[in-house]
Amino acid sequence: MKVITKGNLLSWLRQLSQKYTVIAPVTSAEVTLYEPVSNSEIEKINLNFPNTDLSPKNWFFPPSETLFTIVKNEIPKIIPASAGHEAVLFGLHPCDAKGIALIDKAFLAEPADVFYKEKRDKTTLVGLACSTPCLECFCTSVNGGPADPTHLDILLTETTEERYIMYIVTERGGQLLTDAPMQEAEVTSPVPPILNIVPTEGITEIMPRVFNDSYWDRVADRCIHCNICAYVCPCCYCFDIRDYVSKEKIERVRSWESCQSPGFSRIAGGYDPRSTKGTRLRQRWYHKLLYFPERFGDVKCTGCGRCVRSCPVNIDIREIITDVQRMRA
Amino acid sequence: MINEIRNKVKELLETKRVECVIGYERATDNLTARPVFIYEPSQVDRLIFDETCVHNLSKYLLNRKDKPTGIVTKPCDSRGINLLLNESQLHRENLFIIGVVCSGVKKVRFNRIEDSLPTKCQYCPQHTPPLYDFLIGEPVTETSPRNYADVIKIEEMTSKERKMFWSGHFDRCIRCYGCRQACVGCYCYECFVDELDPLWVGIRIAPDENWVWNIGRAFHLSARCIACNECERVCPVNIPLMLINRKLEKDTLRLFEFEPGVNAEVIPPFATFKKEENLGVSE
Numbered sequence: 001m002k003v004i005t006k007g008n009l010l011s012w013l014r015q016l017s018q019k020y021t022v023i024a025p026v027t028s029a030e031v032t033l034y035e036p037v038s039n040s041e042i043e044k045i046n047l048n049f050p051n052t053d054l055s056p057k058n059w060f061f062p063p064s065e066t067l068f069t070i071v072k073n074e075i076p077k078i079i080p081a082s083a084g085h086e087a088v089l090f091g092l093h094p095c096d097a098k099g100i101a102l103i104d105k106a107f108l109a110e111p112a113d114v115f116y117k118e119k120r121d122k123t124t125l126v127g128l129a130c131s132t133p134c135l136e137c138f139c140t141s142v143n144g145g146p147a148d149p150t151h152l153d154i155l156l157t158e159t160t161e162e163r164y165i166m167y168i169v170t171e172r173g174g175q176l177l178t179d180a181p182m183q184e185a186e187v188t189s190p191v192p193p194i195l196n197i198v199p200t201e202g203i204t205e206i207m208p209r210v211f212n213d214s215y216w217d218r219v220a221d222r223c224i225h226c227n228i229c230a231y232v233c234p235c236c237y238c239f240d241i242r243d244y245v246s247k248e249k250i251e252r253v254r255s256w257e258s259c260q261s262p263g264f265s266r267i268a269g270g271y272d273p274r275s276t277k278g279t280r281l282r283q284r285w286y287h288k289l290l291y292f293p294e295r296f297g298d299v300k301c302t303g304c305g306r307c308v309r310s311c312p313v314n315i316d317i318r319e320i321i322t323d324v325q326r327m328r329a
Numbered sequence: 330m331i332n333e334i335r336n337k338v339k340e341l342l343e344t345k346r347v348e349c350v351i352g353y354e355r356a357t358d359n360l361t362a363r364p365v366f367i368y369e370p371s372q373v374d375r376l377i378f379d380e381t382c383v384h385n386l387s388k389y390l391l392n393r394k395d396k397p398t399g400i401v402t403k404p405c406d407s408r409g410i411n412l413l414l415n416e417s418q419l420h421r422e423n424l425f426i427i428g429v430v431c432s433g434v435k436k437v438r439f440n441r442i443e444d445s446l447p448t449k450c451q452y453c454p455q456h457t458p459p460l461y462d463f464l465i466g467e468p469v470t471e472t473s474p475r476n477y478a479d480v481i482k483i484e485e486m487t488s489k490e491r492k493m494f495w496s497g498h499f500d501r502c503i504r505c506y507g508c509r510q511a512c513v514g515c516y517c518y519e520c521f522v523d524e525l526d527p528l529w530v531g532i533r534i535a536p537d538e539n540w541v542w543n544i545g546r547a548f549h550l551s552a553r554c555i556a557c558n559e560c561e562r563v564c565p566v567n568i569p570l571m572l573i574n575r576k577l578e579k580d581t582l583r584l585f586e587f588e589p590g591v592n593a594e595v596i597p598p599f600a601t602f603k604k605e606e607n608l609g610v611s612e
Contacts, residue, residue, distance in 0.1 A: 031501065031567045053565060054503070063503055063534035135358070135440045221366040224388070226507035228565050242525060242532045255532040256503070263523055277392070309439045312511055312563035313384065314356040314363035 006162040008181040021087040050134045055234035064255040087123045093130045095139045095302040097151035099234025105296040127152035136305030141198040198318045207290040217278040222313045229307040230258030259283045335373040342370045350399035353382040358440040380435045385557040388513045399425040407458035408555040408590025409513035428461025449558040501566040502539040508560035514553045551577040555590040
């Protein structure tokens with residue numbers, strides 16, 4: 001079993017940061033976010049966060065990105081977006097790795113989204129097993145687990161006495177470790193924590209039956225239709241595209257959007273098929289619990305608990321799933 | 330106290346004075362509160378009121394403009410109703426307001442109650458709602474002293490320092506519009522950032538656009554913000570928006586001796602013009 005001390009882990013990351021862009025959790029102003037960390041900032045990395053406030057999807061699917069630029073010359077010239085760097089995304093919990101795997105299903109399905117794919121291909125995922133899950137987490141109810149290595153390249157597990165077990169999941173992960181200061185040791189892996197159980201079993205079969213239930217309107221009474229749930233979600237991936245036009249150039253820009261926005265589903269002529277609060281709120285749950293699983297086989301939720309924690313009015317996916325199960329009869 | 334609220338709500342629903350009452354119930358963490366809409370007299374036992382009832386429920390009234398509705402309000406929230414009445418957004422006769430005398434709420438997050446009071450409660454100008462049909466608790470006349478130490482600290486910065494300070498915060502903004510959606514004063518049919526054809530602000534979630542959003546939002550609330558703290562509370566990336574709002578409040582007091590939402594009869598400064606107003610602009 002390969003083991004690395006905390007000090008050596010930081011030196012390894014310092015080493016990596018010379019060759020790769022290292023993105024890791026950093027806490028400031030009481031907010032923990034994934035940020036690029038330079039060689040001299042490695043000490044800033046937070047290794048003991050319950051979960052980051054925003055998910056690591058930002059790295060592959062940034063809040064905004066320029067898709068291409070057209071410079072106005074005599075002959076207009078199209079400049080594609082820059083290619084991006086080789087990167088290491090460090091410290092993500094297994095639930096967030098699952099979030100990336102779920103977005104992969106949509107964005108890497110043919111024809112793949114080139115902007116997403118490029119960043120995805122160039123990034124190695126080094127995860128950190130979750131030792132103290134948040135009270136809102138339920139990853140084991142959505143085919144995940146606090147120490148699940150499935151969607152990672154390397155999984156680190158903290159043992160007592162500030163040491164980490166290095167589990168090499170993929171060949172790509174192994175390549176990253178060629179110069180890592182590790183030791184061979186026999187260490188017992190800590191017992192993974194036990195998480196809340198949410199009754200997800202069979203949810204996709206019930207969803208079609210309750211589509212017209214007034215339940216959604218009652219939940220929507222409380223919803224304030226901000227985009228917080230969608231933006232903190234590790235696997236929500238909707239966006240809008242607009243052109244920025246100036247005298248010199250045109251930039252085509254893509255930015256996050258969400259099905260909760262009043263104008264999200266408005267079509268030419270001004271008609272909005274989801275113009276009421278209830279229909280917009282319902283859309284989010286149907287995408288997560290029916291449309292996505294029908295198409296890609298998996299519920300579009302990682303159980304990370306971010307939406308539960310961040311919702312200003314306590315719209316709680318665990319409660320929604322439980323309530324829908326009760327409507328089974 | 331809670332029985333008084335429940336009994337009143339029951340009476341309002343049974344007598345069909347209102348169709349629905351907006352109040353608070355326990356959230357799924359079994360610790361904090363969340364908004365609840367009570368339509369049936371049999372449901373009144375869901376209602377709670379305690380120091381975790383932080384939400385300003387008055388925003389919800391905009392969804393029920395033409396329907397007789399009851400609402401449980403703290404003093405700051407009832408200022409929100411005054412603001413909406415003042416701006417002709419609600420019909421007073423459709424409302425039944427259950428005002429609750431409030432000694433302050435706690436800073437809460439899901440699954441967590443913090444020990445400190447939110448800024449709004451530290452400097453609360455009144456503990457009795459300025460507007461109610463039925464009052465719960467004994468009216469209190471004393472107010473907390475005004476204190477703008479936090480605002481003055483920012484005012485004393487050089488413009489460069491101030492720019493740095495706010496950039497540090499606005500750069501984190503993800504333009505989720507949680508602040509707007511939670512705000513009782515933000516009810517434009519089409520918000521300026523939703524004007525996409527042509528683009529007014531631009532859809533980028535990036536430093537420049539984030540500045541325009543956050544400053545534009547604040548300007549639209551000058552002499553209108555009722556200091557309920559909701560924008561700051563809901564912000565998922567912890568931007569101290571109340572600092573901006575309190576700066577507006579301080580300036581509005583100094584220039585117009587006006588406090589939004591305290592009295593629905595006083596014409597707000599932006600709804601009128603007085604010749605004697607000389608705001609430092611030359612003749």
